[in-house]
Amino acid sequence: MPRYLPALAVLVLASPLRADEGKAHWAWKKPTRPAVPVVAGTRPANPIDAFIRAKLDAAKLAPAPRATPEALVRRVTFDLTGLPPTPEEVEAFVRDTSPGAWAKVVDRLLASTHYGERWGRHWLDLARYADTNGYEFDEPRPDAWRYRDYVIRALNADVPYDRFVTEQLAGDEVFGGDPAARVATGFNLLGPDMTDSSDQAQRRLNTLNDMTDTAALAFLGLTLTCARCHDHKFEPIPQADYFRFQAFFAPAAFRTDLAVATPAERQAHADAETRYQAATKDVRAALDAVEAPHRQKLFEAKLAKLPADTQAAHRTPADKRTGGQIELVEQSMAKVRVVDAEVAKTLSADEKKSADGLRAKLKAFDAQKPRPLPTAMGLTDRPGPPPKTHVLERGELGNKGAEVQPGFPTTLVPGATDAAVSPVPPGSGRRAALAKWVTSADNPLTARVIVNRLWQHHFGRGIVATASDFGVKGTPPTHPELLDWLACELVEGGWTLKRMHRLMLLSETYQQSTAVSADAARVDPSNALVARMNRLRLEGEAVRDAMLAASGRLNRKTGGPGVVLPELARAAGGSRPVPATADASEHSRRSVYLFARRNLRDPFLEAFDLPDSNQSCPKRERSTTAPQALSLLNSAEAMAAAKALAARVEREAADEPARVDRAYQLVLGRAPTAAERERAAAFLRESPLTELCRALFNLNEFVYLD
């Protein structure tokens, strides 16, 4: 840094960006594949090592030695599956001295269904996933879990990342026939939603803003939010760009009733429905003869109270309604719905008697009624021409400025004005156009952002530390060439994420020990150069899951509606109780399957930095607090785990020394040292085995990975 520029430096840091500044920013330009450096005359087999070593060489630092096999297998098992290795898996890896032993472990773990559960959770943080709406009533979203399962399945199937992104932005338009792709569009609606807002237009705008902000953060590492109310002060993003970006989403209807059944499910349902209809034809006709006139009268009375345009919308045959009319009908449906109880009140005594008898007959057929087909949250465009999008001054709904067309941020696509959009009937094609641009090989951000996220979770710190902010004010990359090389490798390798994981994990850089050399501590205390492995700490989910696994209680069932733990079923400030999952064996399922209430979070996970689910979270905080210690020491979960582990080792080992060994192996993935054996034996002279087990779950070694 030139010493004569401090004044400018302060000005630049403290003052808003001027028009032309930031245009030359590295991240706005498409990455080109850099040459892999030669280090000390040779080129390391894994290009990652070459890039890392080159910088270490320049800083005169040596990489740390390889970690012990026990540490390595524990590290990679938690890293890829969020669960501890079994003692048998540790043993097998320690004994396997073949050159391919490490790759074998990595491939085994990448193929495990637990991989998707672990890495899906990382994605759910970005997607601000929860199972409820938030605000006062915090109503459950009965189908949100389908999105969670979609993410887990997509990652396990190694759906190419460009497709994964496209499905979430525009699955309905691009892969409309694929139910999974329709579920994926639920991504856009996962933020909090005040269903009973006094201002429904504002509510829609809030949701649009949330999906605009989140898509930019999650897929592009772009912080558009600041440009909602004014030209971005620190990035070259004019306010118009915010609304041009939002215009891609503007035609969308926010659906909670997307049909997502497979063709086979639809067929089976239709067949069952036909059978049911045929069997009940006469009863229904008789019932209708009694009730229909009353029902119609009630409907007309309710409809008459609504505004003229709403009445007209209802009176227009369903297939003739305009987009606006469809919406009016949807919005007013609750107001005109006639329920059976209302009809019953208007019947004469004779009519009622006859209707009751027919109803009882009809009820006898209930068992033949097909179960409703699955539905999901997600987007489809409203029919008809897209609504106009305006710049909103100060982001305010009532403060319309110039009209804008959908377009990509001008700083990323210099010279481009409006995006080329081809309609995808019945949709406008806008989101398909957005997805196409986001996943294009020319997009400068998408590939860099995702490989950086993978790097961050594997190594504890991203090459760009601000993983959702690649802008001018984000942290610059520590290894820009490596980042670009990885990004190009991802795209040219067909966007498969598992291949990238493998590349990173097979590097010697990943396999380094966490030990700090004196040189490294002096020259690079924050380990930006990766002269060693960063010591990773288990997140709350991994702590809970590992306690369940080690104590032999983990229920490995996958998928399905979220599990409500009994202690999280209670009412909470305006929100009603949510029924606890009745089957107690469900309560020990993996944390990713726990029902996530916005207004009442699991206190154990919350103590361990579970992020707030109301905004996209690129990186979890990592705090160290007394409440964490108290939950691991005193909570019912901790005590249950200690008891179950004690029972397990008593079952699996014959005498006390063997039980101590087994407990260490199950919790820490290694046998105790001689000194530890002695200390444990002394402890057990005064304390029960349960207490030793409780202590092991509280060790730093349990939650920190060497």
Next chain:
Amino acid sequence: MTPFPDRRAFLRNAGCGFGALALAALLDEEARAQTPPDPLAPKAPHHEAAAKRVIFLFMSGGPSHVDTFDPKPELTRLHGRPLPASFGPVKTRRGVDRNRLLASRRTFQRHGQSGTEVSDWFPHIGSCVDDICLLRGCYGDSVTHPESVYLMNTGSILMGRPSLGAWATYGLGTENRNMPAFVVMPDPGGWPKGGAPAWGNGYLPAAYQGTVVRGGPSPVAHLATPNGVRAEQQRRTLDFVGEANRAHAAARPLDTELAARVAAYELAFRMQAHAPEVVDLSKETDETKRLYGLDRAETAEFGTRCLLARRMVERGVRFVQLYSGDTNGWDGHSDLEGNHGRLALASDKPVAGLLTDLKRRGLLRDTLVVWGGEFGRTPMTEGTNGRDHNPHGFSMWLAGGGARGGAVVGSTDPIGLRAADGKTHVHDVQATILHLLGLNHRRLTFRHNGRNERLTDNGGELIEAALA
């Protein structure tokens, strides 16, 4: 090379001589924003603090200002008439803008040397009025409960932002490590509308969120030793853990996080030993208990929580929030007299007792007490005897901790519909609370998703007239 190298390195290299103050300030904020291994370690304020701690008495549901702290003779005069057209259109939750005006049935009385008028629902609080800075011109942004609860607590009507208590502990840390830094005592009948996010940490580290504390032997979750484990066993198990963790840390020098976790276990043990004492009222005198109304059925519950609040701030808890009223609380859509009468009776003596007790112990000087709900209520009637939500104008008050006692700041229009002169937005109140705590609301920031976020968003002006 990028145009912007690492910001800290840049500043360090950018060196001395120029704008040293600006640089120091920037670095100071960066230091605050780095999560240290111990996120709750005490931190220096931005400027000398008048208040070291806060007790926020949150009147959940929205008490009516025109029946409590804001007398409106003109409303009485216009009773039974529709809202005059001159007031223009007004938005309320249940669309009562066309309804008739409803006079207060309360009588107001002047109190203290300042002569501030307070309604007969609050005779005891009235007697403390010379210590109170009454804000009669407050206004907010939403007509609904959760949005307004979030606005008052987190500065945004959208859910998920850090709460005032979280910001205060993020900015200042805490001096008492045996108790949580930010304590919340909701009404036993139910949480406020909007729930726990009202005391959430939002995007701040989880260590700054409010902790729900109750009376009894286990005031904090997971504080009590598990059933069947005796105290000496707990100590033995903790010793085993401590020994092993110290050996583990010794083999891994230079990792401050491992040492911090060892310290966190010691702290947890101390908390376990001391926290029950904090909520143990057995050593309080009968006179003190009577002062808070513990001797009467209608005041005992809220009085107990007020007394607990005093014991906590006395022991250095940074931020205590009490909720008066369950999930519906002061939400008097109908039978306002019955609803408010009950809650006023339940809280008047305890709140006055708290102020009196803090004062005689010398604690009121540097303890800021805040009173207010998420909004006020309409001068128009709802049904025959209720009032709808009114965020357009309402009252709050500050006492002690550098607030100007006996002052009345701002006013509503003649019928109490909208804040008029000297009006103060919720962000202004929040900026003032932070200011009294020694924090500048514009400088107390946290970088999140590319934006330097703060409690007061883009707003907030210090209410100079409220400062002593």
